Amino acid sequence: MRMLVMFDMPTTTSIERHNYRIFVKELEREGFVRIQFSVYVKICTNFLETKETEKQLIPFIREDCIVQSLVLTEKQYANMHFLSGTSIKDVRNISKRLLIL
Structure with a gap:
């Protein structure tokens, strides 16, 4: 299964940019x-x-931010369509690499 995190964070001031970098590093x-x-997957x-x-990320989220998570199965993630741009052919986008232990 894949967990998507999508976020919108202000980056106008130097403090906001600093908070943004801390959140991205935590991701x-x-x-x-x-x-x-602003979309990350795990x-x-x-x-x-x-x-x-999610519990690990909450302390790094500031009040003025919007952060959402979405959980997808491997099959749902593999069915993602590119309406614009091209898919990068690496392991992030290939469901065949999944190893079940």
């Missing part, structure tokens, strides 16, 4: 990979892991 530390400017083994990941 990367948690194993997320950027797929668009592979999770189960629903419980997605809930734990």
Whole structure:
């Protein structure tokens, strides 16, 4: 399963940009990979892991931000369509790489 995190954060002031960088670094530390400017994705083994990941991110979210998460199955993620632009042919977009332990 995949967990998408989509966010909108103000970056007008230097403090807002600093908070943005801290949040993005936390996403990367948690194993997320950027797929668009404010959209990150992470592979999770189960629903419980997605809930734990959300709990880890909450302390890094400021009041003036909008942050949403969405959990998708591998099949749902693989059915993503590119209406504009081209798919990058790497492991982030290929469901065949999934290894079930």
